[in-house]
Amino acid sequence: MRSLLHRTILLTSPSHSLIRRTSLSAMATTASSSLLLPSISLNNLSSSKNASFGFAAKNLSRSRISMSVSAGSQSTTVHDSLFADYKPTSAFLFPGQGAQAVGMGKESQSVGAAGELYKKANDILGYDLLDICVNGPKEKLDSTVISQPAIYVTSLAAVELLRVREGGEQIINSVDVTCGLSLGEYTALAFAGAFSFEDGLKLVKLRGEAMQAAADAAKSAMVSIIGLDSEKVQQLCDAANQEVDEADKVQIANYLCPGNYAVSGGLKGIEVVEAKAKSFKARMTVRLAVAGAFHTSFMEPAVSRLEAALAATEIRSPRIPVISNVDAQPHADPDTIKKILARQMQMLTTGDISSPMGDNSKDSLIQRT
CATH class of the missing domain: 3.30.70.250 (Malonyl-CoA ACP transacylase, ACP-binding)
Structure with missing residues (x-):
């Protein structure tokens, strides 16, 4: 659990302490580039010092989309630009597929709230997720249908592990923006209260199954x-x-x-x-x-399945900004979030969602399978 916690929290300290907080303007020089290398053990992540992180808060353009959302017999308008003027100071970055490693989650057994997440997951998934995380085998944990739920649950369990440590609650409460690498965007949305832990896991479970089926087709x-x-x-x-x-x-x-x-x-x-x-x-x-081939047209067969699941899921405006992988912007409107999550599976950018970020916008994206 400690090793994944290094991955889950945005910045890791070269001195091997649990966490170091910093302003977002410093993100470009302090986060770990080994986020891209699934072959590197998570236990080695705390030693990365000089890598860069492709996200610059000052370059984020602001969405001005607004949409009408029906609520029973009433119609309310949620402005997607709700977070347009946010001024972030501390962030959590949640990992994506490839971050899994046998042994992750072991420490959660000593923290009630963390262990409870795995128990809830077992009921939804129909198998003992913690056992696979802790004991493997690696080939099973690496499979898309298991690694995606495993990383989602273990990431949120890592937050609970941090919460019980000295100063942990203060750190968690100080986070005012969050994001994640592809799959990690679901974790970030759950952390930000956009949907429940259970609903997020159901989406991640279906997402992994749909992506695996699309991958098997070619x-x-x-x-x-x-x-x-x-x-x-x-x-x-x-x-x-x-x-x-x-x-x-x-x-x-x-x-x-x-x-x-x-x-x-x-x-x-x-x-x-x-x-x-x-x-x-x-x-x-x-x-x-x-x-x-995730995030390409190879994943097109999976999109319709995810769209249907998203349509049936209650998604709320996040309590803090969640930076999207698709356009590197924070979105508040639930319908927009649903559309972006579906499109994230197969492409980086879309023509329907405005993103006037300039020619260098691609290098600000933080997408990861």
């Missing part, structure tokens, strides 16, 4: 490209796409931070990217431990 994969800027990674993708059929095309799926991008696509295309990366001066490539 041979696809994701690879992390380390040490190139986004322009060079795009050139690498273009070069690979010249050598494969349409079904194996690749694209940048995740703009995580400068020098750290994930490419998704057909398996053959990914293999070509890996073979060509060194010639483009990439420092390294890391095949991601995910089922397929």
Whole structure:
């Protein structure tokens, strides 16, 4: 649990203390870039010092969308720009798929509120989630249908573990903005009160199942490209796409931070990217431990299932801003949040939601499977 807590809380301390808080203006130089590397043990995360984090609060453009939401016989208007003028000081960043490691969650057994989350999860999932988290096997924990619920529950259990530690309640109460890497956006929304723990887990369970089914329908994969800027990674993708059929095309799926991008696509295309990366001066490539090409059109079959589940789920305005993976903006309107969560599965940006962030907006996104 301690190792995932380092991952769950936005900033980790080089001195191996539990947590260090900072202003959001410092985020670009203090968060861990190993968020992108699922092959790195979570126990090593606290030693990362000089990595960068692709999110700059000062560059966030503000959404001005407003929508009419029906509430029984009354109609109320929720302005999506509710958080337009927020001034954040402390943030939680929740991890996404790839952060899982056998042994996570072990400490939750000594904290009642944390252990209770796993008990609730067992009733929803139909299996002993904590046992898999603590004991594995790794291959089972790494599967999409299990790793997504496991990370969601363990992340929120980590918050409860922090809460009982000295100063923990004060730290949690000081958080005034939150975000998460793809799957982690659901955790962030639960932390911010946009939906209940149980409803969030049901969504995550269905999301994992739908993404696994979409991945099984076609041979696809994701690879992390380390040490190139986004322009060079795009050139690498273009070069690979010249050598494969349409079904194996690749694209940048995740703009995580400068020098750290994930490419998704057909398996053959990914293999070509890996073979060509060194010639483009990439420092390294890391095949991601995910089922397929997440955040691309490969996930289109999963979108309708998630949309139906989101439509049936009660989502409220978050109590604090939650930064979206799709457009790097905080949204208050529940209907907008539902649309963004569905689109997040298959693409980074959409044409329907305004995002006048300029040409460099992609490098501010914090998406992660």
